[in-house]
């Protein structure tokens with residue numbers, strides 16, 4: 490399990506994407522790649538593979554290991570594959586939400602895996618429907634497919650460019666025809682995407698941890714606005730879109746990405762250690778022990794401990810065996826949720842003044858329970874430290890977030906939140922310190938959920954989320 494199942498009130502990344510071209514074990518390697526990206530989405534997983542003539546796909550709800558536990562991979566033959574892990578943002582874990590989507594249009598088959606959110610999807614859909622398009626789903630990714638199919642350009646690549654020129658928003662896409670793989674990142678560069686090589690095979694993935702697992706070398710980040718095309722003639726790069734200021738999602742560094750990844754050119758672990766150090770400088774406190782909210786708070790707590798000199802301790806144990814069935818059980822059982830997932834180690838916290846480091850504070854429901862648990866087990870003081878600024882805005886660029894009203898920092902100030910959480914003190918990292926951590930890239934990140942400064946104008950609240958597809962009927966599907 491990953492941090493989101495532990496903390497249902499946290500921000501959730503929506504998806505991870507993967508692609509490989511030029512390896513006879515393509516589907517098996519995609520399976521490994523998706524395992525490494527599992528933290529980016531646990532509602533469903535899918536792989537599409539091509540043998541040069543036909544694209545076959547398999548996808549299902551649940552974790553990668555559950556979806557591909559049987560004969561599914563054996564049917565996915567060919568030397569090219571793309572894969573996807575996702576969250577449902579609609580609250581319904583619909584199978585039809587699970588990508589890659591595979592369609593057949595006048596030029597043959599096309600498979601697509603998308604991480605991001607198309608901000609003008611509703612408007613584009615209205616236009617397409619007015620022109621006669623019939624939509625099978627309400628997904629923003631399907632809008633891209635319709636735009637490709639409807640383009641009057643002559644080649645697939647030109648049709649793809651034509652389509653994406655009409656799209657505003659966040660996309661790290663991996664697409665596949667029967668014989669070509671394309672990786673493309675929006676001009677703002679909101680979501681990560683890297684290019685690697687494994688022997689003669691080309692690999693693309695949301696994060697470098699997927700490359701490391703299979704022994705692939707990182708070649709480089711796919712640049713914002715870049716389109717990488719891989720086919721039998723090799724790899725080529727295009728920059729077909731108007732340039733935009735880079736706005737990589739700073740939350741990838743704070744929370745989403747795996748600590749062993751390098752994202753946007755920076756090691757995530759080192760970045761989080763640095764955030765903890767800056768937090769200690771900014772909000773020092775006299776205390777006996779620094780503990781993380783595991784797992785995602787660990788590097789920040791280590792950094793805080795290193796900078797402050799206060800010993801680090803593992804004051805909370807996390808159960809990695811709590812399945813998704815415990816995420817939204819009945820109200821009666823839900824109250825046990827945090828206890829199921831986190832258990833205090835009394836010898837670390839009893840009689841101690843405890844600094845608790847976490848990487849974000851969204852609704853505050855989990856931390857409130859953590860504070861109560863620590864007090865019940867003898868902590869004498871609890872000082873909360875958050876390695877991010879107060880979260881005051883929803884995300885429109887591919888992250889599943891609560892509405893603005895649900896964010897605790899929009900309803901009360903630091904003192905009020907501290908009181909609500911029943912902590913002795915509360916300190917957030919400031920925007921200034923966050924920018925210090927960004928070094929020479931300061932100002933080149935999206936920080937909109939902390940500042941309200943949105944790079945692309947958000948759509949109205951009711952239409953903000955990645956649009957859900959229609960409700961699903963069966964637990965698995967072969968396409």
Ligand code: SF4
Nearest residue numbers: 738739884935937938
């Ligand atoms: S609004 Fe927040 S979560 Fe969304 S892309 Fe910007 S920094 Fe990332």
